[in-house]
Amino acid sequence: MRQNFKNFRFLMKCIILKKFSKNLKALRLKKKLTQETIADFLQIHTVTYARYETRPYNIRLYNLYKISKVLNVKIDDLIR
Numbered sequence: 217m218r219q220n221f222k223n224f225r226f227l228m229k230c231i232i233l234k235k236f237s238k239n240l241k242a243l244r245l246k247k248k249l250t251q252e253t254i255a256d257f258l259q260i261h262t263v264t265y266a267r268y269e270t271r272p273y274n275i276r277l278y279n280l281y282k283i284s285k286v287l288n289v290k291i292d293d294l295i296r
Contacts, residue, residue: 233273236295241269243287243294257286 255265258279267273284291
């Protein structure tokens with residue numbers, strides 16, 4: 217039972233991160249911003265930001281908050 221719960225949590229995390237990646241790129245392009253611009257705002261490497269858009273990757277909550285501010289969207293809009 218415990219193993220099934222762990223598998224379910226992992227699966228849900230992957231689904232949410234994939235949605236996040238897809239939405240993040242779409243919203244960035246809609247705002248006509250570059251990956252470099254947002255990475256500079258977040259004070260992270262451009263490669264790290266590119267990973268957020270291309271594959272599920274752990275992101276710090278504070279960076280998620282800052283991304284929502286620079287894109288002028290709610291955090292919910294990033295993960296739905």
